[in-house]
Amino acid sequence: MIPIFTLLIFGQLDHFGFDSIPSPQTAGIAFQVTIYALNNLGQPVPYYGSAHIYIPGISYPVKPDTIVYFNGSSSWQGNLMVSIAGENIILRCEAGGATGTSNPFQVMPNSPYRLVSVLPGETYAPGHQKGRIGTPSSQRAGDFFNVSIFLTDRWCNLINTADDSVFCSSTDQFGTQGGIRLSGGGGGINFAFRTASNQTIFVRDVTNSNIKTDTTSNISIYPGNYHTLLVLLPGENHLPGDTTISNANTPGKSGSPSDQYVLEDFPITVYATDSMWNKTGVSGSQIRVSGASGFSEPAPQIIQNGEATFYANFSSSGEKFLIARDLDSNFISYDNFLKITARANNFDVAVSPETISPGEIAKITVTVYDRNNQPIEGKWVSFSVVGGNGYILPQYDTVPTNQQGICESQFTINAGYFNELDTIEIHADNYTESTTVYVIIPDSSVMEGNLVAYPNPFGKINQPVTRFIYYLEQSCNVIFAIYDPFGNLVHRRNIMAGENGGRMGINMLTWDGKNDKGKRVASGVYYVMIKGYVHTNVFLEKRLRVGVIW
Incomplete structure (x- = not known):
């Protein structure tokens, strides 16, 4: 210890002196240090101010450093903590041109705590917060490089007695993975x-799951040399790095190509890739x-930055x-398959009859054609009423076309006070067309619970049947006598609830003037x-006289 005189000899600060630091110390554990301000004779002098504490040649591992x-x-x-382990650690104190160093002492690593991984371009840095300094050098896809791995204490000092087994994986789903056994x-x-x-x-x-895992710094991986062409169709996604081998399994991409349509252009993207399906940056090839x-x-294109896009059908x-x-290097893609389907381009629509009364049914027949004006088989066609009070019978709201490209739907109406023109929208793929059905309400009193017959009387040559119109508040069984x-x-x-004549709304029944044996009744x-x-x-019970004239 440096002697302290009862009466200090005042003078100018020349250097600093340390009490001897015991050895060994442990990284990360504080120990007591005494530092003196001394004149050129080695005598204590008053000092007003601060001083910097560090290890020569290393800027980071002393706390506090002032x-x-x-x-x-x-x-x-006071107490200082050194985070770096070593055989001959020396502390230096410095202020205003005055310096001083401690005796060399040993700092031992602390207990095992974490792993440190170091990439090419980086340097292992014990005592540093991350355990490594520097910037990783870029690597080429597919090329092997060495990753150094260290088992350390909390302050990244090597635990040279460890022989744990470690395992490496990565953000690359197709990259290598594996393990090694540490030595020293x-x-x-x-x-x-x-x-x-x-990546x-x-x-x-x-070996020890309590050891903290490590994630390396980001490392830039660049593509290899131009090796082949990759075609991407709508619905497919680029899958660089893919390890798929068989062309039948479409290496280099994921997803399935979406169906395209006759005579409709779709995009085709072509990448110039390396052997692992990474897009390169080549330009100039046709x-x-x-x-x-x-x-x-389509006409050939010049590839730019590894990519060209075509539109074709x-x-x-x-x-x-x-x-x-x-066409310049003769690189060629593997075969790419997709399905081309016919899309609805126009309809031929026929409605029969074009005019109905409530309870009657109008049949809507549609023939669907593609851009080549050819009928399309198996095309689903939907029908919906967009104007009026009628509706499409549920089993006919979406129907497929037959081999001739024809489908049929049915429209009816159960309610209404006035004549109306109902509009039906017909839709297939992205094509829509409309048609209409005229609805005649014979007598608006039907909605008030009356039974209406027309024509009445009937039986003449041009009026072989009469129609009975009535309104039901709900679906129910009906007796028609x-x-x-x-x-x-x-x-x-006898009509069951939900059948024609027993539905909620306006219903219509017909009589042709014959009895149950199929013979005409007398006039x-x-x-x-x-x-x-x-x-x-009982929801409805109505009687009506009707005349038959032959």
């Missing part, structure tokens, strides 16, 4: 990435795309293929009874 002398004291005493606390593994992008490696201790029969054969439907070829003037039953029909007046019921509840 000490303060208060009230003109000639000594500072360290080791190296050869690693390669397949996907060109910014990282994850390192974990297999690329041609060709395909199966009916392909529109097929004139016929079916399973098709296409390829891309570099006709009697002669003497009360004898002529015709009876005269007949009595009609319609009764709607569910169990014992």
